[in-house]
Amino acid sequence: MTLGIGLIGAGGMGRAHLARIHNDLAGARIAAVADINAEAARTAAEPYGATVYTSSAELIADPQVDAVLIATFGKVHAPDVIACVEAGKYVLCEKPLATTPEDCIAIMEAEQKAGKKLVTVGFMRRFDTAYRQMKEVLDAGEHGYATLVHCRHRNPSVPEGYTTRNMIDDTAIHEIDICRFLLDEEIVSVRVDTPRATSRRYDHLQDPLVLVARTASGVLIDDEVNVNIQFGYSIECELVMEAGTVRLGDQERVHVRDTAGNRNAMCQSHIDRFQEAFNREVQEWINAVAADRHTGSTSWDGYAATCVVDAGLASLEDGGLQVDVEMIAKPAFYA
């Protein structure tokens, strides 16, 4: 069976997903595209002969659409995710699942009412080969338990509309999720430190910042978020255990040696760095939907990440105080 995929949100990420489904993946076709911007929807749908909508409700109701991919702005994800769940359709929603814990709770309630896990959050790093290998090394237990995780999330630059809040809810949310994934436990408190700002930023930005988080068992996570680093898209992660460390390897594709020196080519964007992970994420989702089962991160994972983001934002507002993460008890449905 070839699945009919409907995309809501035909911006950069949505169009990248369409291209991968059409060019690189198997088992699905693009059935429909919706965007509040009619021209964006039309342009994105045209190469695939997909139906064009300006209303997400119409796309979700389309019988040609077996499953839905949401790549709109985070703050408008929740109503469309809930509509998909109520229509009994699997949905892969780009991060963040929603921008408030309340919206995430509404999604979890809808899903529990449907009696089936239908929602996957687009935390694509969980599909990255190197992060998976890091988790395997930790889980094997040979080096003892984890004590620290050092993360660095560096982007070459960000557009003027990107805010300091986005450094946590849009950027650091990836480390928040991947650390929960690696360590298999919740983050219970967060502090955000604000070092000397780089002159390479727009004036309104507090860049870089460092998020310091602690998990339930006491593992300390530090995450340098540095989004105008100029030289490339650089993601680093080192997990420290009692008797060993494991870290992501170099992300460079080629190594050049010439009269200018001995150097690596750097990734320049998330698409560049995580192309393989994105492909695996969407392919595994297509395979799972075809087999009528859930895959990847759950609504609970989306909720937990949003709660940590909220604590981080509160710390930022409070001048860097440590803030406890507030969460509801985990429903048995997500155990």
Ligand SMILES: NC(=O)C1=CN([C@@H]2O[C@H](COP(=O)(O)OP(=O)(O)OC[C@H]3O[C@@H](n4cnc5c(N)ncnc54)[C@H](O)[C@@H]3O)[C@@H](O)[C@H]2O)C=CC1
């Ligand atoms: N996993 C990752 O590394 C990345 C994930 N993202 C996520 O993907 C999502 C989209 O990001 P971008 O593509 O960069 O944004 P974008 O701004 O390029 O595109 C968003 C699109 O959604 C449309 N839209 C907004 N509200 C809508 C609504 N209610 N109904 C229908 N269409 C609507 C806009 O018109 C626009 O075309 C965000 O959640 C973002 O966080 C983005 C970049 C990387």
Ligand SMILES: O=C1[C@@H](O)[C@H](O)[C@@H](O)[C@H](O)[C@H]1O
């Ligand atoms: O998700 C992403 C963007 O939305 C975000 O703005 C970037 O900072 C991240 O590196 C990228 O992976």
